[in-house]
Amino acid sequence: MTNAVPGDGLPRVAILFHRFGPYHISRLNAATRYMAVIGIEFSGADRTYAWNDVGCDANLFPRWVVSPDIEAEHVPTMIRKVSEALDRAAPDAVxxxxxxxxxxxxxxLWCARRRIPAIVMSDSAEIDENRRSWREAIKRRIVALFGAGLVAGGPHRRYLMALGMNNALIRDGLDVVDNDHFAAGAIAARADAKALREGLGLPRPYFLTSCRFVAKKNLFALxxxxxxxxxxxxxxxxxxxxxxxxxxxxELRAAISGHGLESCVHLPGFRQxxxxxxxxxxxxxxxxxxxxxxxxLVVNEAMAAGLPVLVSTRCGCAEDLVRAGVNGYPFNPFNVTELSEVMQSxxxxxxxxxxMGKAGQVTIAEWSTDRFGRELRVAVDGALASPRRAPDRIGRWLAMLLLCRTERTDG
Structure with a gap:
């Protein structure tokens, strides 16, 4: 892939994520239909997710990496490297x-210094955690430095509005997957079900959960x-x-044993x-x-594959994607009885x-990678059309203070 950016006449947009997995690549590829994309990864390593590296052959856009491991960088070095990457990209918006x-x-901060419009991509919602007023006040100043937003769905739009962003400058469609990948793969699996079940050691029928084994996934209640x-x-x-x-x-294996469920609960491990x-x-x-x-995102995947979905009401996607009795059931994750009853249902x-599965596929078809590109372009246009005023000095100062605090914490 050369550094030339395709898309004559389209806005040049640098899109920044921590590290590109297959989900990011499919979104950015779709976005190339609407803008000249420069994909920038903060880090070549990810200490949370074990996805295989997605090679550059899959890209329809130039792809740059700021640092092999950004978590190991000192803040001044990281700021310099991020600035160099954005200077090289010379974007109309970020x-x-x-x-x-x-x-x-x-x-x-690079955008603020150069008065280049910045678009925040956010899937934070009010219910994610306990909110403290002083922290929210700081966030409002930070959010004021952005010219527009691309959010996941309804709860995330409301939270960004609560932080001061004009609703007219917010679009949704951030958290999408390549629906065709999961739909086609599921069809192929069902066509060869008997051999695949034997090869993978899978039972019939079964409930599926796919996630990291961490506390917030609530697997012990499950x-x-x-x-x-x-x-x-x-x-x-x-x-x-x-x-x-x-x-x-x-601990999960011990709990499975303690419940006497060894013969009916299966742990095939992490899957690419x-x-x-x-x-x-x-x-x-x-x-x-x-x-x-x-x-x-696993709910998007399951719906694309044609499955009914049982989704906790504490999941950000529940409001936009789940219709009780139509494509699945929402439930209170703190109520074990309620979860068992929707499983029975x-x-x-x-x-x-x-x-139910077909109804879910109809719903999720509206949440495609094309939606990401299309809605991001609308957000970019909105940010570019907004008056270029001097950025809030207090917001810039707070952003720099947070960076310095990171340096002290990491050091």
């Missing part, structure tokens, strides 16, 4: 994932609800497959992007029980799960 990471703050469901369903009970890995894996559609395709329903989830012989 889309930045979030406002809290030091790299995002460095990019925002196990308790599943045990209760099995008691109600008796011999017709489905199995449970937990795809993923993480620091709680040993290209493997996931098989697990969706062979499943009968999907569950995301998180107590806190900014969106929940979706597994009932009286429920048309195929119709």
């Amino acid at each position: 889309a930045i994932a979030g406002w809290s990471h030091p790299g995002a703050l460095a990019a925002l 196990l308790a609800a599943y045990r209760r469901y099995r008691a109600m369903a008796a011999s017709s009970a489905w199995d449970l497959v937990l795809v993923g890995d993480g620091p709680l894996v040993a 992007y290209e493997e996931l559609p098989r697990y969706y395709g062979l499943a009968s329903a999907f569950i995301l029980p998180s107590t806190s989830e900014q969106w929940g 979706v597994a009932s012989a009286n429920v048309d799960r195929e119709a």
